[in-house]
Amino acid sequence: MNAAGTPLSQAPQNALAGAEAAWAQRLAARDAEALREVIALHGARLHRTAWRMTGDAQEAEDIVQEAMLRLWDQAPRIVQRHSTGSGAAAGLQLGGWLQRVVTNLAIDRLRRTRRMSDAEVPDREDDSPRADALVEAREEGSRARALIAALPERQRAAIVLTYYEELPNAEAAAALDMNLKAFESLLHRARASLRQAFAAQEGGK
Amino acid sequence: MSVNTQGHDGGPILPGTPLARALSAGAVPPLSNGFADRVVAAAEARPEPLPELRRRSGRWSNWRTGRRLAVGFAGVVALASAAAATGLLQQLAIPVPSAGTIWASISGPARAAPAPSPSAAAAASSVATDEAVAPQPVGIAGPIDTPEELGEAFRRVDALRDKRREVRRAIIDQRIADEIARRSAAGLSPPTPAELAAVRERIDAAQSRRQQSVDARLKERREDLQRRVEAGEAITRRDILRPQATRQDLPEGSEAFETLRKMTPRERREAWRALPPEQRAALAEEYRTRRAAARAPAPNPSAAPTPAE
Known part of the structure; x- marks a missing residue:
């Protein structure tokens, strides 16, 4: 894409x-x-x-x-x-x-x-979506941006590379210097976090 | 939460779903105008990258060092073997012990002698010949009481004398060559062929005179020995050998000459220079007188000693 x-x-x-x-x-x-x-x-x-x-x-x-x-x-x-x-x-x-x-x-x-x-x-990385980012995303065009920005860096990279750039998991894992299994786990968590953030965004409307 | 227990939450984002529509909203801004120009300008203004540093640590560097040492050692051994095989070391007067010499130095009680230099080889061989000649010159056991035995003894003595003459000639040749080399090393001009021929002529003349003198004395002694054998007397080895001169037999004033004669040429030269001028003049005059007396039939105007003397 x-x-x-x-x-x-x-x-x-x-x-x-x-x-x-x-x-x-x-x-x-x-x-x-x-x-x-x-x-x-x-x-x-x-x-x-x-x-x-x-x-x-x-x-x-x-x-x-x-x-x-x-x-x-x-x-x-x-x-x-x-x-x-x-x-x-x-x-x-x-x-x-x-x-x-x-x-x-x-x-x-x-x-x-x-x-x-x-x-x-924070003491440890917080995987939950950042609420303030969701609140600040008012315009329609910036809602997607807010969803992505709410993710931790590596999860964000996993979504960008596989969803937007449509890279195969192997190439995306290579771009992040990860083995395939670890990347698939990261991508799974990223998608789950994204859905939770989207659900929260929809619920806050 | 495990990947397998998350269910549908972690699954792919399917097209057409509300989440996909939300993510697809909005447009990506394009690269600004002149971006490529800015990057190219920055790249061209960038200094050349430094060369990659060599890794000096690690187990591979140790292997490399060991391999270089082994290659270097093998190279030295090959060069040394080639030099020894082609005789280069002998030309440079570097002693190369043989395997037998090395084994003798390890196993035998007698220590291996170093290889003599070319200049000392002739002298050493002459000394060895003299030592071999002096104790048993003809190797005759028992008394000589027949003319045949006496003739055989004379024949063996003559053979040894011929051999010693050859050795003396080799020593003279070697001394002349050493002197020419010394003059060349000192930057002096080498002797001309005429000078060399004159020296050779003087040496030959001196040897010839000496030979005539010795032959005359030998002839007298041999005739005396033949008369004694024909008279039935048994001749021993001691009778054939020339009696050694003792200090009491030396003429008056010859002690100083004997002392000088026992010295090496360098020591003799230094001792001669150390003498007072009056004593040097007296000794030179005495030497000339003795030589004149010894060569009364054919007096020699040249008083300078020759290498053969």
Whole structure:
């Protein structure tokens, strides 16, 4: 599903899998035009993920920019690990690599924001929906945003990656550096929390 | 709550449900204009990444270190073996003990002697020959009482004399080569072929004179021995060997020469320089007088000693 809510086709990405090794080589050779092409190909999707995670368009752009600069820096090492002509080069997925970086950067920023806030830090992570977020979501367009924002960071990432971006569970687990079973458990809890929050939202109307 | 006990709450969000409609509400803002330009500008202004640090710890680094040590040791052994096999070490005067020498140094009571240097080899061989000759020059057991036995004894003595002449010639050649090498090392010009030929000629002349003198003395002694054997006298080994000169037999004033003769060339040179000038002049004059007296039939104007002397 894309920004407009339509499903995201995976076919073009698969067709570009082999070509991404060539992009990585051009990036390693400091080809700015290659960076533009990567931004044109993956930028919108990464920005969408970051925006759904943070709810802030400017911060989402910062996250995507940071991910692209990390790709710029790490390109020589990526090329070294995926030598041309090998099976590793054919399996190189710059999109997946960028997705993982963006997800982790977004989680880090959410945690940093929570630490710097004046709110009292709970002893343990509270999985229940935040009522104040639900109360503040007045407009229709921001109701979905409030539902997502009420989730803890990793649950939020699980919903964004699987529901909005329609990634398979395995790819979403890889983006979060988790094994599949742990991710499925996390996704299950995220959906349950989301339903509880939605029920609370509906009940408060 | 377990995943399996949560029932439908944790299940997939199906399209068309109220929750799906709520989540799909709202639009994602697009990337701002010029975003790609800003990222590219930031990337191009970014400094080059630092090279990856090498990992120096860990068990693999230990294996790498051990492997390098083993490869280095094997390389040294291979180079040393190649150098020994091609004779390079001998050219550089580095002693290479043989397996037998090493085994003898380990097992035998006699310690293995180091390999002699080329310059000392000739001298050592001459000393060994002298030692072999002196105690039993001809190896004759029992008295000699027939002319045949006496002739055999003379033949063996002549064979040994020929061998000793060869050794002396090798020593002279080696000393000349050492002197030329020393002059080259000191930056001095080597002797010209003419100078070398003159030295050789002087040495040969001196040896020839000495040989004639010795031959004359030997002829007298051998004729005397033959007369004694023909007279029925039994000749012993002591009679054949030349009687050793004792200190009492030396002429007057020769003690100083004998002392100098026992010294090494360097010691002799230093002792000569340490003498007062008057004493040096007196000794030189005495030496010339003795040599003139010894060579009365053919006096030699050159008073300088030769290597053969």
